[in-house]
Amino acid sequence: MVPARFKAGERVKVLKSFPLGHVRTPFYIRGHVGEIERLCGSFPNPEELAQMRDGLPAQPLYRVRFRQKEVWPDYRGSEQDVVEIEIFQHWLEKA
Amino acid sequence: MKDRGTYRPLSYFQLMEVTLRELLVEKGLITEEQVQREVAAMRARTPERGARVVAKAWVDLHFKKFLLENATAACESLGIEIPALKLVAVENTPQVHNVIVCTLCSCYPRVLLGIPPDWYKSRNYRSRTVREPRVVLEEFGLKLSKETAIRVHDSTADMRYIVLPMRPAGTEGWSEERLAQLVTRDSMIGVSLPTPPGSRV
Amino acid sequence: MIQRGHHDMGGLPAGKVEPVEHDYAEWERRVDAMVQLLRGAGRITVDELRKNIEALPPQAYDAMAYYEKWIASLTQTLLQRGMITTDELAKKMLEVESRGSR
Numbered sequence: 001m002v003p004a005r006f007k008a009g010e011r012v013k014v015l016k017s018f019p020l021g022h023v024r025t026p027f028y029i030r031g032h033v034g035e036i037e038r039l040c041g042s043f044p045n046p047e048e049l050a051q052m053r054d055g056l057p058a059q060p061l062y063r064v065r066f067r068q069k070e071v072w073p074d075y076r077g078s079e080q081d082v083v084e085i086e087i088f089q090h091w092l093e094k095a
Numbered sequence: 096m097k098d099r100g101t102y103r104p105l106s107y108f109q110l111m112e113v114t115l116r117e118l119l120v121e122k123g124l125i126t127e128e129q130v131q132r133e134v135a136a137m138r139a140r141t142p143e144r145g146a147r148v149v150a151k152a153w154v155d156l157h158f159k160k161f162l163l164e165n166a167t168a169a170c171e172s173l174g175i176e177i178p179a180l181k182l183v184a185v186e187n188t189p190q191v192h193n194v195i196v197c198t199l200c201s202c203y204p205r206v207l208l209g210i211p212p213d214w215y216k217s218r219n220y221r222s223r224t225v226r227e228p229r230v231v232l233e234e235f236g237l238k239l240s241k242e243t244a245i246r247v248h249d250s251t252a253d254m255r256y257i258v259l260p261m262r263p264a265g266t267e268g269w270s271e272e273r274l275a276q277l278v279t280r281d282s283m284i285g286v287s288l289p290t291p292p293g294s295r296v
Numbered sequence: 297m298i299q300r301g302h303h304d305m306g307g308l309p310a311g312k313v314e315p316v317e318h319d320y321a322e323w324e325r326r327v328d329a330m331v332q333l334l335r336g337a338g339r340i341t342v343d344e345l346r347k348n349i350e351a352l353p354p355q356a357y358d359a360m361a362y363y364e365k366w367i368a369s370l371t372q373t374l375l376q377r378g379m380i381t382t383d384e385l386a387k388k389m390l391e392v393e394s395r396g397s398r
Contacts, residue, residue, distance in 0.1 A: 105392075105393070108360075108361075108363070108364040108367050108368070109323050110389055110392060110393060111367045111368070111371060111389070112323045112326060112327055112330075112367050113323075113392050114385060114388045114389045114392050115330065115367065115370065115371060115374070115380070115385075116326065116330060117388060117392070118380055118384055118385070118388055119330065119334075119374075119379075119380075122379070122380075124334070124337075124339065124379065125330065125333050125334070129329075129333055130326055130329045130330060130333065131329075133328075133329035133332055133333055134322070134325045134326060134328075134329045137325060137328060137329065137332075138325070178336075198304070198305060198306030198307075199303060199304060199306070199346075200303065200346055200349070201362070210320060210328065212315075212316075212317035213316045213317045213318060213362070214313055214314060214315050214316055214317060216362055217313065217314070217316075218305060218310050218358070219310040219311050219312060219313045219314070220313045221305050221306065222305045222306065222307065222308045222309070222310035223309075223310050223313070225306045225307055226306070226307045231313055234312055234313050235313070235315070249306060
């Protein structure tokens with residue numbers, strides 16, 4: 001069991017890394033800072049499942065909330081607008 | 096429905112479908128009956144299923160709380176099987192409007208809403224909804240005030256999202272069945288609101 | 297050129313969303329059915345299917361319809377898993393083609 005390292009409310013940064021392979025962390029969010037909205041649970045790693053491996057041990061997955069104004073330099077909506085993305089723990093570090 | 100009367104040669108991909116299906120049947124990996132059953136099962140999954148769930152949440156606050164806490168279990172309590180996926184219901188309020196997208200592919204709560212429409216899978220929707228949701232929603236005819244925050248959910252993992260829209264005004268005392276008719280598929284994706292009462296449904 | 301997958305399009309400029317939808321043809325529904333059956337039987341994962349869609353050349357990715365991408369991806373996935381061979385595919389495709397339309 002991989003322990004969950006982050007708690008709801010914590011600020012985290014998405015790794016600014018661009019590996020090849022099957023990746024479910026969208027390009028647009030790499031390197032951005034957000035806040036843990038919740039721990040969704042632990043799931044087999046899709047990066048590994050895609051390569052016909054079992055993706056175990058299951059990895060903690062978080063819903064991470066980002067302020068749109070912080071993600072897009074030209075964002076014209078409300079200050080309160082957010083985008084929420086499910087990101088695996090191994091893509092996150094403490095901000 | 097099958098074509099009637101007109102002979103059209105199979106496209107390359109249709110040829111692939113027939114080929115694969117026959118090979119898989121020959122190898123005992125699937126049967127034609129299974130394929131037909133699965134096609135029928137998917138046809139039966141229409142947005143009416145999601146509409147039932149929303150309408151119940153509108154009349155039954157207990158159920159609504161259950162739905163927001165554990166949508167999978169809440170739907171199963173209504174006899175809607177949610178195989179393997181984790182369903183999450185997100186609630187629209189005057190302060191927050193939710194909209195769902197899958198930028199990487201086309202993840203969608205199929206078990207409640209059926210097969211997603213082409214536009215949901217399109218480049219334009221997938222590219223722009225995370226970046227300029229207000230503009231995209233306006234293209235769907237939905238203009239939100241600046242006081243309402245927009246919360247975009249990019250479904251990148253195992254969770255599937257369904258929006259619980261706000262109950263339209265002027266529906267006091269309506270039965271669940273009548274309310275369900277106002278709940279459109281698009282309102283459960285978050286690109287529009289339920290049909291107002293009095294409109295022609 | 298390959299740092300960003302062609303499928304990884306969130307945030308890129310794009311055009312107006314046209315609210316287009318079509319009633320899916322039987323063959324498309326059968327593709328969907330086969331995918332669900334094979335996934336349900338644990339023979340393939342959705343992750344492999346996605347990976348194989350992501351591996352399509354960009355022009356193909358843009359030009360192919362949704363279920364054309366899925367049948368191509370399903371085929372590649374089954375090949376990778378050794379559940380079918382290229383030779384089996386080739387011979388069966390010829391056989392089906394020679395029968396004419398179903």
